[in-house]
Amino acid sequence: MKRNTWQREAVRDALGRTEGFVSAQALHASLRGTGSEVGLATVYRALADLAHEGEADSLVQEGESLYRACTPGSHHHHLICRNCGTAVEISADPVEAWARQVAAEHGFTEPNHVVDVFGLCPECSAAASAR
Amino acid sequence: MKRNTWQREAVRDALGRTEGFVSAQALHASLRGTGSEVGLATVYRALADLAHEGEADSLVQEGESLYRACTPGSHHHHLICRNCGTAVEISADPVEAWARQVAAEHGFTEPNHVVDVFGLCPECSAAASAR
DNA sequence: GAGCGCCGTGAGAATGGTTCTCGGTAGGAT
DNA sequence: ATCCTACCGAGAACCATTCTCACGGCGCTC
Ligand SMILES: [Mn+2]
Ligand SMILES: [Mn+2]
Ligand SMILES: [Zn+2]
Ligand SMILES: [Zn+2]
DSSP: OOOOOHHHHHHHHHHHHOOSOEEHHHHHHHHHHTTOOOOHHHHHHHHHHHHHTTSEEEEEETTEEEEEEOOTTOOOEEEEETTTOOEEEEOOHHHHHHHHHHHHHTTOEEEEEEEEEEEEOHHHHHHHHHO | OOOOOHHHHHHHHHHHHOOSOEEHHHHHHHHHHTTOOOOHHHHHHHHHHHHHTTSEEEEEETTEEEEEEOOTTOOOEEEEETTTOOEEEEOOHHHHHHHHHHHHHTTOEEEEEEEEEEEEOHHHHHHHHHO
16 A cells, blocks of 8 residues: 655655656755755655656656656657757657557567657757857 | 777677677677677777767667667667567658657757667567467 | 554665776877 | 877776665554
8 A cells, every 4th residue: 555645745746847857866956945855765766656657757868867747548758858858748649550560560579669759949949049 | 080999890890790789798798708808998988989970879778878780871760679689670761750740840949869669579579478 | 542563764875887087008190 | 110199998986776774654453
């Protein structure tokens, strides 16, 4: 039986309040900044659990795991800003079908896929061209 | 001016001889096993260079960077066995177009994408169902 | 509400892949 | 052959993540 602790709730809330993907360390720093006394290990544990239960999406960028709040039960992918982490949820139905087909064609079973699109969001694009 | 050292050549050869993706550590162990005295740091440097120059593909799995020899100049993706690392190069033209389009639709510039398909290769599938 | 069992927590240590440091070595232009 | 300097290697440093373990509080029972 899973327990309800203020720590888990704080992590869930902070993640929901965050725009785009964040690292465990950044989320921990943010929580500490607001006076919360959650431990770093707890933030890692909570984020891993949330991701495992489908309440958060995760991706790895430059050796760091990044997380984002996510409505559970929906398989989707992300369009992510390389500069600020802002993310847009996108559906990729044609890609889903393509992935299944290409796996089957080569006799691979239990197919999986990793599909992420990166770029510079409108704001960061504007900032980059202004510079 | 880039120098030709036997170490770089040894790494390039070992990578070319390897089926599927390998980690820097595994490649280093393999080289040491054949009597070569390359250093671990050199293997890391050589693999990073090869990947940067397009002579190798890389992906990150469970916190480890994996590399594979690759014909330069061709953008493609991989179908990778989760169990043994065997990889098949696949073209993903429909996905390329989809990625560009989805980025443009949301005003994202300089689009990039990460597309990997994982599964169990025929051999590992057979082994898994036999068990 | 009080007692109890035991899961979750947190500080710090450990881990492990990767990168850095720096004295030494060797590629290659002249 | 000489010189300049990029490259090498061993080990230390780095750093995100995980582990350890004593402690505290959540939730079930009465
Ligand atoms: Mn998908
Ligand atoms: Mn592509
Ligand atoms: Zn941005
Ligand atoms: Zn396999």
